Amino acid sequence: MNALDVAVGQPPGRPVSGRHLAVGAGAAALVLVPLIWIDPTTYLVLTVAGLAMGMLLFLTAVGLTLIFGLMDVLNLAHGAFFAWGGYVGFSVLQRLDALGWVETGSLGQSVGSTLLALAAAAGVGAVLGVVVERVVVRRVYGDHLKQILITVGLSLVMAEVIKIVWGPNDEMVLVPQALQGSYDLFDVVVNRFRVLAVVVGVAVFGGLHLLLRRTRLGLVVRAGVENREIVEVMGYDIGRIFTAVFAGGAALAAVGGAMWAVFREQIHPGMGDENLILALIVVIIGGMGSVTGSFVGAVVVGLAFNYVSFLVPKLALGVNILIMVIVLLLRPQGLMGQE
Amino acid sequence: MSDPILALEGVHAHIGGHHILQGVSLEARPGRATVLLGRNGAGKTTTLRTIMGLVRASAGTIRLAGERIERRRTFEIARLGVGYVPEDQAVLSHLTVEENFRLAMPCESEESARRLDTVFRLFPALKTYWQAKAGVLSGGQKQMVAIGRAFVTDHRLLLIDEPSKGLAPVVVDHLIESLRHMRDETTVILVEQNFHMARHVGTDYFILDDGRVVHGGRMEDLVNDHTVKKRYLGIG
Numbered sequence: 001m002n003a004l005d006v007a008v009g010q011p012p013g014r015p016v017s018g019r020h021l022a023v024g025a026g027a028a029a030l031v032l033v034p035l036i037w038i039d040p041t042t043y044l045v046l047t048v049a050g051l052a053m054g055m056l057l058f059l060t061a062v063g064l065t066l067i068f069g070l071m072d073v074l075n076l077a078h079g080a081f082f083a084w085g086g087y088v089g090f091s092v093l094q095r096l097d098a099l100g101w102v103e104t105g106s107l108g109q110s111v112g113s114t115l116l117a118l119a120a121a122a123g124v125g126a127v128l129g130v131v132v133e134r135v136v137v138r139r140v141y142g143d144h145l146k147q148i149l150i151t152v153g154l155s156l157v158m159a160e161v162i163k164i165v166w167g168p169n170d171e172m173v174l175v176p177q178a179l180q181g182s183y184d185l186f187d188v189v190v191n192r193f194r195v196l197a198v199v200v201g202v203a204v205f206g207g208l209h210l211l212l213r214r215t216r217l218g219l220v221v222r223a224g225v226e227n228r229e230i231v232e233v234m235g236y237d238i239g240r241i242f243t244a245v246f247a248g249g250a251a252l253a254a255v256g257g258a259m260w261a262v263f264r265e266q267i268h269p270g271m272g273d274e275n276l277i278l279a280l281i282v283v284i285i286g287g288m289g290s291v292t293g294s295f296v297g298a299v300v301v302g303l304a305f306n307y308v309s310f311l312v313p314k315l316a317l318g319v320n321i322l323i324m325v326i327v328l329l330l331r332p333q334g335l336m337g338q339e
Numbered sequence: 340m341s342d343p344i345l346a347l348e349g350v351h352a353h354i355g356g357h358h359i360l361q362g363v364s365l366e367a368r369p370g371r372a373t374v375l376l377g378r379n380g381a382g383k384t385t386t387l388r389t390i391m392g393l394v395r396a397s398a399g400t401i402r403l404a405g406e407r408i409e410r411r412r413t414f415e416i417a418r419l420g421v422g423y424v425p426e427d428q429a430v431l432s433h434l435t436v437e438e439n440f441r442l443a444m445p446c447e448s449e450e451s452a453r454r455l456d457t458v459f460r461l462f463p464a465l466k467t468y469w470q471a472k473a474g475v476l477s478g479g480q481k482q483m484v485a486i487g488r489a490f491v492t493d494h495r496l497l498l499i500d501e502p503s504k505g506l507a508p509v510v511v512d513h514l515i516e517s518l519r520h521m522r523d524e525t526t527v528i529l530v531e532q533n534f535h536m537a538r539h540v541g542t543d544y545f546i547l548d549d550g551r552v553v554h555g556g557r558m559e560d561l562v563n564d565h566t567v568k569k570r571y572l573g574i575g
């Protein structure tokens with residue numbers, strides 16, 4: 001079991017249980033069974049697409065899972081940060097394109113515009129996160145029903161504000177030149193952007209790993225996930241740490257949204273809701289509070305979505321719900337969740 | 340007599356609409372170990388939680404070295420030098436023993452290193468299990484983590500809630516020795532049902548009943564006061 005679990009792993013030395021075997025068999029089946037129907041080249045393309053999608057889902061899911069694990073808050077407005085990130089990224093790219101940086105211009109300019117778009121999304125996401133946590137979420141700590149009602153309401157408001165600022169219709173997103181086109185890996189065409197998505201996702205996962213495992217802040221967060229009272233009586237201002245985690249989660253979701261915008265080349269005000277549903281499935285599969293769980297869950301959902309979309313398009317969302325139900329039956333706390 | 344480190348005056352507290360503390364007044368003097376006694380449900384834990392700011396005092400004052408703290412937040416009270424060992428061997432079971440201690444030591448000073456040495460001397464088992472997850476330890480070892488962790492920081496006042504609960508007599512005797520040692524370095528308020536432990540660790544006592552202090556004094560007087568012991572503690 002990976003050392004990054006915020007939630008606990010199994011105690012060492014426990015024999016491999018039937019459930020572990022079932023989980024392993026399930027994972028193998030997920031990856032291998034599609035090969036029966038899909039030719040290898042298409043399979044590789046779908047796999048890369050699935051991994052890229054998984055990484056973007058991870059960016060939303062990881063904030064959701066930490067906010068739940070640490071603060072016991074069900075934040076159903078998390079998808080709204082994703083949508084805001086998409087729109088902010090879109091606007092930044094549009095402005096920079098007017099300067100000739102995005103679809104034309106040098107490699108440095110198009111890479112720079114990509115980074116600026118992601119940074120702006122992260123910044124706006126973090127600021128929105130601080131405001132939402134301080135003004136709204138803080139009032140409903142400890143009450144799940146109120147959290148659900150108030151954060152659903154909030155996500156509606158945030159989507160309405162998007163319609164007011166950017167208009168209600170779909171917008172086409174400009175794709176920076178450096179991300180257009182594709183690489184040729186063993187005769188398989190791999191979209192450049194998907195490679196970037198995988199790189200960013202893995203980098204965020206690795207960075208969070210270091211943050212949680214190697215820093216005092218990480219130690220406090222891991223301790224707070226288990227018992228915030230003990231952390232408070234040691235003199236840590238858990239309220240401020242909550243705000244920081246909430247803002248960090250919101251920023252990551254916004255980066256995910258900006259990347260998604262470029263990936264899909266279009267955005268619409270409801271994009272947060274669709275993302276939230278998938279991110280919730282990821283979090284439930286992976287286990288509430290576990291960063292590693294979210295990473296694994298995101299890969300599972302991304303791959304299953306892409307394989308099934310190719311085979312039976314109508315079942316793409318359904319198969320993920322099915323996986324979620326199976327995981328809940330085998331391990332109600334999720335693959336890596338706390339018991 | 341020296342000024343009290345901690346003084347509660349007429350403290351009331353409500354939990355979920357129930358009036359739990361109904362005017363608690365007590366004090367703890369520096370260098371002494373004050374034991375809170377009383378039946379189950381008397382309000383001992385709630386008293387400690389109210390001191391820590393985990394339960395809001397609805398009336399009354401709580402002074403730490405003269406300064407009022409009843410409106411302060413928990414982490415501020417901790418930073419003012421109050422340590423708290425909760426009931427039920429409250430360790431962070433998903434963290435290692437080392438991480439439990441590291442969390443408790445915001446700055447790794449010479450003083451905290453010295454105190455950590457003392458903890459290892461009192462509880463050698465902790466050294467053996469230093470890298471183990473605290474969750475796999477026995478009840479007694481968990482209690483050692485919880486107490487040792489609070490001891491490594493230089494607190495002005497240490498609140499300890501029923502350390503003997505659920506532990507075998509030999510372990511309790513070991514804890515008594517350790518707490519007597521800590522008492523010499525830090526002022527302690529100890530909640531305890533085990534009278535054997537209470538009398539060997541405590542120098543002063545207060546008895547709580549139905550959310551009020553009904554008795555108080557020096558421990559050596561209580562030991563011989565069979566009437567009070569019988570009436571409020573059901574022993575003697």
Ligand SMILES: Nc1ncnc2c1ncn2[C@@H]1O[C@H](COP(=O)(O)OP(=O)(O)OP(=O)(O)O)[C@@H](O)[C@H]1O
Pocket residue numbers: 354355357359377378379380381382383384385386532
């Ligand atoms: N969260 C709560 N909700 C409702 N009632 C509570 C709560 N916490 C404590 N109480 C009540 O407050 C009273 C005092 O509880 P407290 O835990 O302070 O007692 P105690 O003296 O520590 O008892 P024990 O020796 O059993 O630990 C009890 O009647 C208890 O039922």
Ligand SMILES: [Mg+2]
Pocket residue numbers: 383384385426500501
């Ligand atoms: Mg108690």
